[in-house]
Amino acid sequence: MTKEELLQHAFEAMEHAYVPYSHYRVGACVLLRDGVIVKGANIENASFGLTNCAERSALFAAYSAGYRKQDIKALAIVSEGAYLAAPCGACRQVIVELMEEDTPIYLSNGKEEVSTTIKELLPMSFTEKDVL
16 A cells, blocks of 8 residues: 555545544544554544544554554554644654554645654653663
């Protein structure tokens, strides 16, 4: 699957966002090594701290289906905002735990694209090595 195809799946996932407060839709999808695609969208809550971002929704769904970090081939995160939707701090911490550090992460808002990794997005991260 190409990066463009993966981004298209993320844009499709974005259509399912539940955003009655911010009206800021985000979609994500995880491409697994066996070809399975797991989609996620941001889901807001009136108690804002309980909102879940699209990338966490997709990763949690993949893990809930039994996949693990070695199964993840790429992650795409998209929005329709004026700027790229880079993962928030909480999502970066989840990504560093649930994905290999060199797994490609593709960001797009339909106008521009960036390819990165969690190692680039969260240098000097706090991981299992810090708590053992």
